[in-house]
Every structure is written in structure tokens, then in C-alpha cells.
Amino acid sequence: MAVQVQTHASLSAAQQALGQGGTYLAGGTIVMRGVNAGAVQGLIVRATDPALRSITATGDSVRIGAGATMTDILASRDLDFLHPVARAIGGPQVRAMATVGGNLFAPHPYGDFAVALIALGARALLVQGSARPVEDLMRDRTRPPLIAAIEVPRPRDARAFGWLKVSRIKPKGVSVLSIALHLPRDGGRLRDVRVAFGAMGPNPLRSAGAERVLEGQSLDAAVIARAAQSACEGLDPPTDALASSWYRREVAGVHLGRLLERMA
Ligand SMILES: Cc1cc2nc3c(=O)[nH]c(=O)nc-3n(C[C@H](O)[C@H](O)[C@H](O)COP(=O)(O)OP(=O)(O)OC[C@H]3O[C@@H](n4cnc5c(N)ncnc54)[C@H](O)[C@@H]3O)c2cc1C
Structure with missing residues (x-):
């Protein structure tokens, strides 16, 4: 099937065009791979707003x-x-x-x-x-x-946000896993903690186990160890060419612990 590309000046016009189906094209680093492989066909819609x-x-x-x-x-x-x-x-x-x-x-x-x-x-x-x-x-x-x-x-202060990416090839490799933390503090205690993982499930997601352990606590060695232990609760990481599910489960807590230590 041929590819037809429509360019619209506004996103609402693009949305209207997509009403009949098709693929929205932004930077194209994923979509154009699909076009080249024949997996993306038909209508492609972009916007120049x-x-x-x-x-x-x-x-x-x-x-x-x-x-x-x-x-x-x-x-x-x-x-x-x-x-x-x-x-x-x-x-x-x-x-x-x-x-x-x-x-x-x-x-x-x-x-x-x-x-x-x-x-x-x-x-x-x-x-x-x-x-x-x-x-x-x-x-x-x-x-x-x-x-x-x-x-x-915006994070309340520079200390409140932390980020870590684990990859096999540096600096450009894709993620074995990635971790982002938002740890606002209130009188030395963590409040409204958010722990997010990449590559630990089909989609980026939060770690309910680590958040439960961290919420309301001060960031000491014992709390960090418990958060690391609970990191994978309820998660089912995928196996792919980069790492097995077992490996991701083994190392996620270790890396979470290291990032928490850096932010303590
Ligand atoms: C060599 C290489 C290395 C890469 N390394 C990384 C990496 O280290 N980390 C990483 O996270 N990613 C990586 N990527 C993946 C990719 O480049 C990024 O995730 C990028 O941000 C995708 O954005 P794009 O604009 O190119 O998306 P596109 O290819 O244009 O679109 C991707 C999907 O998002 C949809 N989409 C785009 N914009 C919107 C919108 N506004 N609303 C709704 N849907 C939308 C499209 O319809 C499509 O389904 C890599 C890709 C390549 C080719």
C-alpha cells in the first residue's frame, strides 16, 4: 500500500485528519523506521504549528x-x-x-x-x-x-529529583532499565514520593512497593535497603535482547538503592 503524507498548519486540523485513521508523525525516529519496514502504511499526518x-x-x-x-x-x-x-x-x-x-x-x-x-x-x-x-x-x-x-x-529543589539510566553501551545505549525519583521533603521526611521505572514492564510505570516504604520516612540506610528490596513488588519485567526478566528483577533494587544513596 502507498504512503500518503498530509501536512497541516494546526494540531486540530491534524486531529481531524486522523479521525479517518492514520499515523501521526512527529520526529519520525520510530515512525519512519516503520515506513521503511512496510509496517506503517496508508495515511501519515504531521503538523507544523x-x-x-x-x-x-x-x-x-x-x-x-x-x-x-x-x-x-x-x-x-x-x-x-x-x-x-x-x-x-x-x-x-x-x-x-x-x-x-x-x-x-x-x-x-x-x-x-x-x-x-x-x-x-x-x-x-x-x-x-x-x-x-x-x-x-x-x-x-x-x-x-x-x-x-x-x-x-518543577521539582521543589534540585535535590528532590533524581535520574539514572542503566545501559550496556555508553553513552548511547538503550535502557536495560531507567529510574526517575521525585522525593520532596517536609521537615526531613519524604512526602508525596514518586518512583518511576522504565523497561521494567510493557510501559513506563511506578513502583508501588518502593513508594510505600519511602513515604513519610527520612532517607537513612535502613529505609534505602527496604525500598530496594520492595522495588519489584507487583512488577513483571520483560525479557529482551538486552536483559532477561530475572536479571532486571535482580538489579533494579540495587540501582534504586544507589540512586537513593546519592539523593540522601
Ligand atoms: C538509534 C536510536 C536510539 C534511540 N535511543 C533512545 C533512548 O536512548 N531512549 C529513548 O527513550 N528512546 C530512544 N529512541 C527512541 C526514539 O527516538 C525516542 O523515543 C523519541 O522520543 C521518539 O520521538 P519521535 O518524535 O521521533 O516519534 P515518532 O517516531 O514521530 O512517533 C512515535 C510514536 O509516537 C506517536 N506520537 C508522536 N507525537 C505524538 C503526539 N504529539 N501525540 C500523540 N502521539 C504522538 C506517533 O504517532 C508514533 O506512534 C531511539 C531511537 C533510535 C532510532
Whole structure:
């Protein structure tokens, strides 16, 4: 089947075009692979609205256009807390094309940026309808709604957000697993803890076990050890060419413990 590409000036026009089916194209680092392999066919829709790449700070949060690339993130001072995450995605060519919106729907083991967004409690602003927590969108990625922007709350202070990516090839390898933590403190105790994992399930997700252990505690050695032990509770990590499910289960707690020690 031939491929037909439509370019629209606005996201709402793109949304309308997608009403009849088709694939939305952002940076194309995943979609174009599909086109080349013959897996993506038929209608491809893209949008050129400049708002898609805008990054605007408002009060305690930053609005990131869904079409902002990892290179755009790295150029934004308002998003310095996300620089280590953007820098860990692919090489320079990939970062120049890979968008924030596309990262939400990049299949396992991709989705490193989405992991950070989940930990920070970010919301996706949809082209049609209201906003949805990124975490909810990740539960079912089969029919993604078109996303205009992401609203990311800034971490309260630099110590509150932590990020770690485990890969076999450095610096450009994909994730054996990735971890993002948001650990706000209130009088020395952790409050509203969020622990997110990448490549530890079919989609980026939270670790309920580690969060339960950390919530309300001060970050000492005993708490870190217990959080590490509970990290994989209820999780069923996949086996792929990078690592087996068993290996991911074995090392996830170890890496979570190391990141927690760094943030203590
Ligand atoms: C060599 C290489 C290395 C890579 N390394 C990494 C890595 O280290 N970490 C990582 O996380 N990823 C990695 N990736 C995967 C990919 O580059 C990124 O995940 C990227 O952010 C995807 O964005 P894109 O704009 O290119 O998506 P596209 O290919 O354009 O789209 C991907 C999917 O998202 C959907 N989509 C895009 N934008 C929107 C939107 N606004 N609303 C709704 N749906 C949308 C598309 O329809 C499609 O289903 C790598 C890819 C390559 C080729």
C-alpha cells in the first residue's frame, strides 16, 4: 500500500485528519523506521504549528510543546532538571529529531523521558478533551490521543529529583532499565514520593512497593535497603535482547538503592 503524507498548519486540523485513521508523525525516529519496514502504511499526518516546539515557564510548572525535541529541552534553562534525562536519549542525531510527544509512545525499551515525566507528576494536554496524567496515558498506549503539550511541575529543589539510566553501551545505549525519583521533603521526611521505572514492564510505570516504604520516612540506610528490596513488588519485567526478566528483577533494587544513596 502507498504512503500518503498530509501536512497541516494546526494540531486540530491534524486531529481531524486522523479521525479517518492514520499515523501521526512527529520526529519520525520510530515512525519512519516503520515506513521503511512496510509496517506503517496508508495515511501519515504531521503538523507544523510553531507552538508544538515552544517551552514556556509559568509559576511552578513548565509547559513543553509535544513537538519539542531532546535538543530543545537541552537548550532550555527552565528545564535544567530534565537535562540529564534528555542527554541520555540516543546520540546527537536522534536527540535533534526525537520529540517529547513521541517518547511517550515509543515502545519498550524506549520511553526514558516518559519515565521522568511520570516521576514528576506531569500532565498531558490533549488536542481534544482535557488534560490527563502522563502516568494514566502509559497504562494503555495502543490508541494514543493526540497530545499538544506536557505540563511539568518543577521539582521543589534540585535535590528532590533524581535520574539514572542503566545501559550496556555508553553513552548511547538503550535502557536495560531507567529510574526517575521525585522525593520532596517536609521537615526531613519524604512526602508525596514518586518512583518511576522504565523497561521494567510493557510501559513506563511506578513502583508501588518502593513508594510505600519511602513515604513519610527520612532517607537513612535502613529505609534505602527496604525500598530496594520492595522495588519489584507487583512488577513483571520483560525479557529482551538486552536483559532477561530475572536479571532486571535482580538489579533494579540495587540501582534504586544507589540512586537513593546519592539523593540522601
Ligand atoms: C538509534 C536510536 C536510539 C534511540 N535511543 C533512545 C533512548 O536512548 N531512549 C529513548 O527513550 N528512546 C530512544 N529512541 C527512541 C526514539 O527516538 C525516542 O523515543 C523519541 O522520543 C521518539 O520521538 P519521535 O518524535 O521521533 O516519534 P515518532 O517516531 O514521530 O512517533 C512515535 C510514536 O509516537 C506517536 N506520537 C508522536 N507525537 C505524538 C503526539 N504529539 N501525540 C500523540 N502521539 C504522538 C506517533 O504517532 C508514533 O506512534 C531511539 C531511537 C533510535 C532510532
